[in-house]
Amino acid sequence: xxxxxxxxxxxxxxxxxxxxxxxxxxxxxxxxxxxxxxxxxxxxxxxxxxxxxxxxxxxxxxxxxxxxxxxxxxxxxxxxxxxxxxxxxxxxxxxxxxxxxxxxxxxxxxxxxxxxxxxxxxxxxxxxxxxxxxxxxxxxxxxxxxxxxxxxxxxxxxxxxxxxxxxxxxxxxxxxxxxxxxxxxxxxxxxxxxxxxxxxxxxxxxxxxxxxxxxxxxxxxxxxxxxxxxxxxxxxxxxxxxxxxxxxxxxxxxxxxxxxxxxxxxxxxxxxxxxxxxxx
Amino acid sequence: xxxxxxxxxxxxxxxxxxxxxxxxxxxxxxxxxxxxxxxxxxxxxxxxxxxxxxxxxxxxxxxxxxxxxxxxxxxxxxxxxxxxxxxxxxxxxxxxxxxxxxxxxxxxxxxxxxxxxxxxxxxxxxxxxxxxxxxxxxxxxxxxxxxxxxxxxxxxxxxxxxxxxxxxxxxxxxxxxxxxxxxxxxxxxxxxxxxxxxxxxxxxxxxxxxxxxxxxxxxxxxxxxxxxxxxxxxxxxxxxxxxxxxxxxxxxxxxxxxxxxxxxxxxxxxxxxxxxxxxxxxxxxxxxxxxxxxxxxxxxxxxxxxxxxxxxxxxxxxxxxxxxxxxxxxxxxxxxxxxxxxxxxxxxxxxxxxxxxxxxxxxxxxxxxxxxxxxxxxxxxxxxxxxxxxxxxxxxxxxxxxxxxxxxxxxxxxxxxx
Numbered sequence: 001x002x003x004x005x006x007x008x009x010x011x012x013x014x015x016x017x018x019x020x021x022x023x024x025x026x027x028x029x030x031x032x033x034x035x036x037x038x039x040x041x042x043x044x045x046x047x048x049x050x051x052x053x054x055x056x057x058x059x060x061x062x063x064x065x066x067x068x069x070x071x072x073x074x075x076x077x078x079x080x081x082x083x084x085x086x087x088x089x090x091x092x093x094x095x096x097x098x099x100x101x102x103x104x105x106x107x108x109x110x111x112x113x114x115x116x117x118x119x120x121x122x123x124x125x126x127x128x129x130x131x132x133x134x135x136x137x138x139x140x141x142x143x144x145x146x147x148x149x150x151x152x153x154x155x156x157x158x159x160x161x162x163x164x165x166x167x168x169x170x171x172x173x174x175x176x177x178x179x180x181x182x183x184x185x186x187x188x189x190x191x192x193x194x195x196x197x198x199x200x201x202x203x204x205x206x207x208x209x210x211x212x213x214x215x216x217x218x219x220x221x222x223x224x225x226x227x228x229x230x231x232x233x234x235x236x237x238x239x240x241x242x243x244x245x246x247x248x249x250x251x252x253x254x255x256x257x258x259x260x261x262x263x264x265x266x267x268x269x270x271x272x273x274x275x276x277x278x279x280x
Numbered sequence: 281x282x283x284x285x286x287x288x289x290x291x292x293x294x295x296x297x298x299x300x301x302x303x304x305x306x307x308x309x310x311x312x313x314x315x316x317x318x319x320x321x322x323x324x325x326x327x328x329x330x331x332x333x334x335x336x337x338x339x340x341x342x343x344x345x346x347x348x349x350x351x352x353x354x355x356x357x358x359x360x361x362x363x364x365x366x367x368x369x370x371x372x373x374x375x376x377x378x379x380x381x382x383x384x385x386x387x388x389x390x391x392x393x394x395x396x397x398x399x400x401x402x403x404x405x406x407x408x409x410x411x412x413x414x415x416x417x418x419x420x421x422x423x424x425x426x427x428x429x430x431x432x433x434x435x436x437x438x439x440x441x442x443x444x445x446x447x448x449x450x451x452x453x454x455x456x457x458x459x460x461x462x463x464x465x466x467x468x469x470x471x472x473x474x475x476x477x478x479x480x481x482x483x484x485x486x487x488x489x490x491x492x493x494x495x496x497x498x499x500x501x502x503x504x505x506x507x508x509x510x511x512x513x514x515x516x517x518x519x520x521x522x523x524x525x526x527x528x529x530x531x532x533x534x535x536x537x538x539x540x541x542x543x544x545x546x547x548x549x550x551x552x553x554x555x556x557x558x559x560x561x562x563x564x565x566x567x568x569x570x571x572x573x574x575x576x577x578x579x580x581x582x583x584x585x586x587x588x589x590x591x592x593x594x595x596x597x598x599x600x601x602x603x604x605x606x607x608x609x610x611x612x613x614x615x616x617x618x619x620x621x622x623x624x625x626x627x628x629x630x631x632x633x634x635x636x637x638x639x640x641x642x643x644x645x646x647x648x649x650x651x652x653x654x655x656x657x658x659x660x661x662x663x664x665x666x667x668x669x670x671x672x673x674x675x676x677x678x679x680x681x682x683x684x685x686x687x688x689x690x691x692x693x694x695x696x697x698x
Contacts, residue, residue, distance in 0.1 A: 043538075046534025046557075130362065214354065218354040222349075235319035235350045236320055
């Protein structure tokens with residue numbers, strides 16, 4: 001086999017780092033732009049997109065918190081996102097357990113039917129969801145958002161967790177059966193703990209979706225007491241004008257929880273995704 | 281009195297109280313209004329004050345409750361979804377009248393006001409606007425807010441370029457653009473971003489009106505008028521801000537307010553913001569028609585911006601309550617309060633007292649409307665959201681040389697056919 005010399009490695013090394021640097025810039029630029037813009041006046045933002053502020057407008061953050069009533073909106077969003085994740089992962093993992101570990105007629109069809117929802121745009125569900133929610137009296141109630149966010153993410157959750165559970169060696173479960181484990185004990189004691197990474201991945205996706213979602217929140221709520229962060233951010237906009245400075249400050253604050261979730265969970269997310277991708 | 285008798289009297293009293301409370305609360309009719317004039321909207325404060333005053337005057341009888349809806353596109357989606365689901369979006373709601381929203385007129389959930397908007401109340405509205413809001417003999421929305429978008433000139437910059445008056449001919453317009461460009465000023469403010477490429481779409485509407493006349497939008501979109509209008513628009517782009525492609529309307533607004541662009545077009549709702557952010561620019565403003573690019577002079581894009589509608593009800597008391605509020609809200613004194621606070625214009629006329637610069641600006645807008653040879657809706661209002669979205673998608677590519685006039689217009693025509 002022909003050996004690669006040091007001088008031959010340099011072009012490859014340069015290419016790799018150039019491509020990676022470009023991707024880094026592409027990823028960081030919008031975030032940096034948002035950060036800089038959140039410290040500018042609205043007038044400065046409207047005058048030129050890429051300039052630096054004449055003086056740092058920390059007042060934008062104060063206005064974002066007070067005008068949009070961010071503490072209440074954060075509380076609502078956290079409540080909705082956390083409970084939606086809990087419900088979604090609970091239901092999704094049970095479905096995934098059966099689909100991944102049990103043999104029964106129509107299993108593959110059921111799996112395809114459940115996961116095909118990934119391909120259906122959410123906009124096609126707006127009218128039936130609206131009818132459903134108003135008829136059961138959950139309009140302008142955070143429970144409506146919890147239920148819908150959990151339901152909308154079921155296909156992704158089932159897809160991810162099923163792939164992960166399929167990768168768990170059958171022998172472990174068989175040994176548990178030999179030791180007298182029941183169906184539910186196998187789920188709670190054996191499979192669920194081993195599928196933690198898959199649960200974390202699915203839960204993170206569901207959390208990010210629930211945190212960032214706007215259209216459904218707009219559709220199903222109508223008062224300040226049920227307003228989420230994404231709705232609150234829109235209060236800096238009007239039909240013809242936008243108060244960009246405080247709005248960008250509010251957006252900066254609103255993305256912190258999702259960034260924090262990803263930072264704390266990224267190892268589990270990556271292992272969950274790769275396990276599903278390789279062995280699913 | 282025995283314990284049993286005391287208990288009976290107390291029970292009767294309690295039941296009477298419950299009945300009385302029920303009767304009292306039943307008397308108050310609560311009207312829900314999903315409202316877009318909230319948050320940072322210039323109309324938010326005066327509208328809130330008017331609703332509060334109405335609720336105070338009608339305490340115990342009628343109460344208007346606002347459901348705040350800050351994002352217009354999402355709000356319109358909500359109205360559409362609600363009607364499709366067979367539920368009225370509110371007792372009162374608003375929408376922009378265009379070919380897509382005109383479909384709301386077919387809904388039995390929207391109240392027909394044709395027999396109500398009569399007599400003294402009807403006299404508050406110009407007959408032409410009521411006619412425009414009447415479709416198939418039904419008046420399912422009240423023409424309320426209007427949009428007027430003349431051409432704005434920064435006369436300070438124009439004077440620096442040696443131009444003393446607003447251009448009256450196309451030749452003068454292009455000559456002014458050349459002189460401004462020679463001074464290093466971006467002559468014309470444009471933006472092609474957002475879903476409707478708003479300022480660029482307004483410029484296109486101006487040119488099309490000048491070339492095609494009052495009924496320009498009745499022509500097929502592939503007509504020569506629109507081909508030539510696009511060519512003019514492309515020429516304008518050669519004199520526009522460098523960041524026009526893909527920019528939001530705010531960027532064009534910002535360039536004009538910061539005196540980086542000298543010529544611009546937008547509605548009266550920008551008056552208060554321009555005064556606040558660019559008081560020096562505001563002092564030197566002049567508004568005019570676009571000079572005749574075609575055969576038609578002194579045309580101005582004007583359109584019904586917000587229509588007020590009501591949810592249908594079979595309850596006569598509720599219907600009466602809705603009408604009482606609508607009459608109150610659209611009374612000239614209340615409309616004047618909203619207009620002066622926001623700079624927005626309305627179909628309901630009121631007496632101007634130009635004591636402040638925004639009022640003076642509004643007065644000039646009204647004068648332009650009154651003296652116009654004709655008014656014409658803009659592309660978005662005339663052809664609907666699908667057509668304007670296609671225009672927004674294609675125009676950036678066209679202006680930068682990536683598409684022909686034919687390609688742009690055929691794409692819009694296809695969207696209209698769909």
